[in-house]
Amino acid sequence: MLEQPWELNGSVAIRPEPFGALLYDFTTRRLTFLKDPRLVAVVEGLAMAPTVGEALDRAGVPAAERAGFDAALHRLAEQRMITRRTA
Amino acid sequence: MTLAPERPAATGTRLVDHFEHGLDAPICLTWELTYACNLACVHCLSSSGRRDPRELTTEECFGLIEEFESMKVFYVNIGGGEPTVRPDFWEIVDHAVAHNVGVKFSTNGFRITPERAERLARTDYVDVQVSLDGATPEVNDRVRGAGTFDAALRALRHLRDAGMQDTKLSVVCTRENIPQLDRFKEIADEHGAMLRLTRLRPAGRGAEVWNDLHPLPDQQRTIYDWLVAHGEGVLTGDSFFHLAAYGDALPGLNLCGAGRVVCLVDPVGDVYACPFAIHDRFLAGNVRGEGFGSVWRDAPLFRELRSPQTGGACTRCSAYDACRGGCMAAKFFTGLPLDGPDPECVKGNATEALAAVAGGTRPSPSQDHSHSGPVRNAPVPVTIARRPPASPCDESPVGPGRDPLTTG
Ligand code: SF4
Ligand code: SF4
Numbered sequence: 001m002l003e004q005p006w007e008l009n010g011s012v013a014i015r016p017e018p019f020g021a022l023l024y025d026f027t028t029r030r031l032t033f034l035k036d037p038r039l040v041a042v043v044e045g046l047a048m049a050p051t052v053g054e055a056l057d058r059a060g061v062p063a064a065e066r067a068g069f070d071a072a073l074h075r076l077a078e079q080r081m082i083t084r085r086t087a
Numbered sequence: 088m089t090l091a092p093e094r095p096a097a098t099g100t101r102l103v104d105h106f107e108h109g110l111d112a113p114i115c116l117t118w119e120l121t122y123a124c125n126l127a128c129v130h131c132l133s134s135s136g137r138r139d140p141r142e143l144t145t146e147e148c149f150g151l152i153e154e155f156e157s158m159k160v161f162y163v164n165i166g167g168g169e170p171t172v173r174p175d176f177w178e179i180v181d182h183a184v185a186h187n188v189g190v191k192f193s194t195n196g197f198r199i200t201p202e203r204a205e206r207l208a209r210t211d212y213v214d215v216q217v218s219l220d221g222a223t224p225e226v227n228d229r230v231r232g233a234g235t236f237d238a239a240l241r242a243l244r245h246l247r248d249a250g251m252q253d254t255k256l257s258v259v260c261t262r263e264n265i266p267q268l269d270r271f272k273e274i275a276d277e278h279g280a281m282l283r284l285t286r287l288r289p290a291g292r293g294a295e296v297w298n299d300l301h302p303l304p305d306q307q308r309t310i311y312d313w314l315v316a317h318g319e320g321v322l323t324g325d326s327f328f329h330l331a332a333y334g335d336a337l338p339g340l341n342l343c344g345a346g347r348v349v350c351l352v353d354p355v356g357d358v359y360a361c362p363f364a365i366h367d368r369f370l371a372g373n374v375r376g377e378g379f380g381s382v383w384r385d386a387p388l389f390r391e392l393r394s395p396q397t398g399g400a401c402t403r404c405s406a407y408d409a410c411r412g413g414c415m416a417a418k419f420f421t422g423l424p425l426d427g428p429d430p431e432c433v434k435g436n437a438t439e440a441l442a443a444v445a446g447g448t449r450p451s452p453s454q455d456h457s458h459s460g461p462v463r464n465a466p467v468p469v470t471i472a473r474r475p476p477a478s479p480c481d482e483s484p485v486g487p488g489r490d491p492l493t494t495g
Contacts (some may be wrong), residue, residue, distance in 0.1 A: 013187070015112065015159040016155040022114070024161035026189060026212055029253070031114065031161070035105070 002031040002053040006046045012081050023081050032081055039072055109347040109393035112158040117362040118352045121168040122456035126195055128231045131442040132363055134167040134291040136458035145175045154379050155188045162189030171198040184212045184317040196242030204249035217242050217253040222267035243278040254280040259287050260298040260310060268313050286326035290363040307433055329413035329429045332406030345413050346392030358382045360392060361415035399426030422449040
């Protein structure tokens with residue numbers, strides 16, 4: 001995943017909240033919470049970054065915390081909140 | 088509610104801890120479009136029946152939807168009254184969908200014709216919830232009125248046949264229908280619907296029948312065990328977190344979200360902390376004056392609800408962390424202090440206080456739109472006190488199954 005281009009799923013809306021953000025998928029009616037503002041920055045930055053790894057860099061996620069962010073991104077991918085960018 | 092020094096924050100990272108301080112916009116917003124209803128259910132939480140001449144106009148409804156959109160309110164739970172009674176109902180739904188505000192609406196099913204069902208099935212972002220309060224006509228129609236069982240099942244069939252996904256079958260749990268939980272699940276399954284069980288709250292006309300209809304103590308246990316056995320396959324919103332005191336927390340929102348993640352906009356534009364709290368005590372403002380956003384953000388009532396609350400007598404209870412003293416509205420309308428046990432406290436800690444509430448001192452709803460004359464289909468009260476329907480929104484912000492929490 002780290003080497004691939006990803007993006008927020010087109011049917012998902014993102015709303016900033018004091019603790020991070022809420023994501024809502026209009027298709028699956030699923031609600032998800034991002035509880036770290038840096039994760040919000042990563043997710044929002046995916047579409048503009050060539051790879052997921054680059055999005056993590058740009059959001060200033062230090063190497064020591066990568067594993068946690070990686071796991072969170074995988075969970076979001078399982079829920080199809082984020083999807084692999086094809087074009 | 089009493090303001091009090093903060094309880095030590097449990098971990099500071101659980102979502103409920105964030106929710107306690109409120110969100111920038113509600114997740115569970117109920118919007119009751121009209122007080123008009125073609126039925127007269129005995130337990131109607133909003134005491135509906137007759138239209139109120141001050142109800143929001145079509146233009147005002149459109150404006151409100153646009154404000155919801157700008158606040159990123161993802162969806163609204165539309166109820167009433169019976170929302171489909173409004174002649175502009177479908178226009179309002181279309182406007183919401185066009186403005187990226189999803190619609191979940193509650194109906195008694197009478198107006199869900201095959202044509203409507205097909206149109207609904209073709210519209211993205213719209214979910215339908217059909218109310219049924221008995222798994223047999225005998226049990227259902229006594230509460231909701233003659234012919235309402237058949238109407239609800241007809242609507243479910245039309246929706247299924249039209250290919251509608253995710254219809255919900257919404258049941259308010261009562262003393263009479265708790266033995267029918269399995270049958271409700273079958274009815275839902277047969278129609279490709281999801282079962283949603285909610286709590287009977289003593290709100291609106293529900294207050295009048297609460298004593299006769301609310302679950303007996305052993306039935307509470309039945310509900311809890313049944314919910315544990317069915318896990319995420321059944322929706323409950325925030326209905327049963329007071330039952331968490333039996334053991335493990337149930338899926339759903341385990342906190343009173345009133346004014347924090349939950350609110351109600353009523354047909355005349357009044358904003359209340361919760362659809363089950365239609366009383367001046369919980370009235371935050373009106374959308375006609377300042378607009379919805381400023382009421383949500385700044386109303387003194389909402390600020391109060393978002394500030395740390397004391398659990399009163401409950402703080403000494405071993406189950407407090409899971410149960411949190413239960414439902415604010417249930418306490419209020421049974422005349423109990425807000426910072427004490429829920430009237431249905433499973434540890435029996437409300438029994439004395441309930442007994443001490445003198446007859447006639449319970450707060451009554453600040454408004455009543457009940458039909459004053461006879462209603463076609465009116466329920467034939469047998470043991471039940473008197474009059475009428477509604478459509479609760481306690482759609483869970485974090486409902487089980489559909490909306491599991493995922494956090495980063
Ligand atoms: S008052 Fe009761 S129904 Fe309303 S949000 Fe709180 S717990 Fe839910
Ligand atoms: S005493 Fe309060 S916290 Fe304990 S179970 Fe009863 S309502 Fe819940």
